[in-house]
Amino acid sequence: xxxxxxxxxxxxxxxxxxxxxxxxxxxxxxxxxxxxxxxxxxxxxxxxxxxxxxxxxxxxxxxxxxxxxxxxxxxxxxxxxxxxxxxxxxxxxxxxxxxxxxxxxxxxxxxxxxxxxxxxxxxxxxxxxxxxxxxxxxxxxxxxxxxxxxxxxxxxxxxxxxxxxxxxxxxxxxxxxxxxxxxxxxxxxxxxxxxxxxxxxxxxxxxxxxxxxxxxxxxxxxxxxxxxxxxxxxxxxxxxxxxxxxxxxxxxxxxxxxxxxxxxxxxxxxxxxxxxxxxxxxxxxxxxxxxxxx
Numbered sequence: 001x002x003x004x005x006x007x008x009x010x011x012x013x014x015x016x017x018x019x020x021x022x023x024x025x026x027x028x029x030x031x032x033x034x035x036x037x038x039x040x041x042x043x044x045x046x047x048x049x050x051x052x053x054x055x056x057x058x059x060x061x062x063x064x065x066x067x068x069x070x071x072x073x074x075x076x077x078x079x080x081x082x083x084x085x086x087x088x089x090x091x092x093x094x095x096x097x098x099x100x101x102x103x104x105x106x107x108x109x110x111x112x113x114x115x116x117x118x119x120x121x122x123x124x125x126x127x128x129x130x131x132x133x134x135x136x137x138x139x140x141x142x143x144x145x146x147x148x149x150x151x152x153x154x155x156x157x158x159x160x161x162x163x164x165x166x167x168x169x170x171x172x173x174x175x176x177x178x179x180x181x182x183x184x185x186x187x188x189x190x191x192x193x194x195x196x197x198x199x200x201x202x203x204x205x206x207x208x209x210x211x212x213x214x215x216x217x218x219x220x221x222x223x224x225x226x227x228x229x230x231x232x233x234x235x236x237x238x239x240x241x242x243x244x245x246x247x248x249x250x251x252x253x254x255x256x257x258x259x260x261x262x263x264x265x266x267x268x269x270x271x272x273x274x275x276x277x278x279x280x281x282x283x284x285x286x287x288x289x290x291x292x293x294x
Contacts, residue, residue, distance in 0.1 A: 036097045038138055038145070041090035041120065049086060051153045052114040059157055061086075067168060070161065074229060076271060077162035085152040089115065089122055089136075094143035098135075106135035106142050113150050124150040163223040165264060165273045166243065170251060172219060174244035180255065180284060181239060190286055191244065204288035211286060218283045219243075224273035230265045238265070241284070255284070 060072035068078040107126030125135040133144040174191035189200040238254040254265040262280025
């Protein structure tokens with residue numbers, strides 16, 4: 001019994017010694033694989049972005065007055081972050097770099113997508129079956145990059161449009177709701193004067209903090225669920241309202257539908273904005289605490 005115990009103890013000490021040796025022995029230095037910078041370009045270097053697919057019309061964005069717009073195949077405000085994600089390819093790095101001598105090997109002789117940033121051209125080919133990364137050619141080299149770069153450029157066009165009903169430069173100074181059914185009898189206007197909300201009716205009992213929160217929640221921070229092109233029907237008459245702008249001017253909206261979702265048409269930009277019913281109702285009904293008529 002004692003002999004077996006001594007054998008087990010000896011084996012235990014031997015295993016402990018081997019573990020200690022492996023843990024404490026000097027480790028060989030390994031040179032880390034260097035990532036390749038694909039370009040030295042900057043995100044702010046460009047004013048035109050073109051996305052070209054086989055057998056599809058190209059999508060073109062242009063920076064106008066500091067903001068990105070879609071200019072082909074339609075003319076509309078672009079979602080700024082969507083364009084920035086597309087341009088972010090210039091900041092990408094890759095652990096793999098290949099020669100462009102055999103483009104067909106990477107599916108780049110007939111690329112799935114061509115991305116042009118001004119005169120700079122990026123070609124996207126097939127996917128690596130092991131890493132699931134995508135082959136991308138730029139200038140005289142081929143790289144393996146994350147598939148998210150081409151996916152960002154491949155979204156449906158309507159998903160890359162700005163879903164805010166107002167331009168970034170349009171600052172709200174008030175509302176003219178007098179043509180909406182619920183406000184026709186009092187011809188409601190609501191104006192922001194010297195930082196204070198002033199309704200056009202003496203029946204209202206406005207709470208300034210509530211109105212500020214209403215504006216921020218419904219008009220400043222709220223984006224539509226989706227957008228689509230709008231061609232106004234000259235033979236149709238819709239309830240409508242105006243958003244008054246700082247510095248003068250206004251934006252006209254047609255209320256095309258109230259339920260099951262609010263549809264607002266903006267004729268000057270040719271777009272329809274889809275809002276969920278709760279946020280849509282709040283947008284057109286500021287908290288003014290007007291007593292109900294008996």
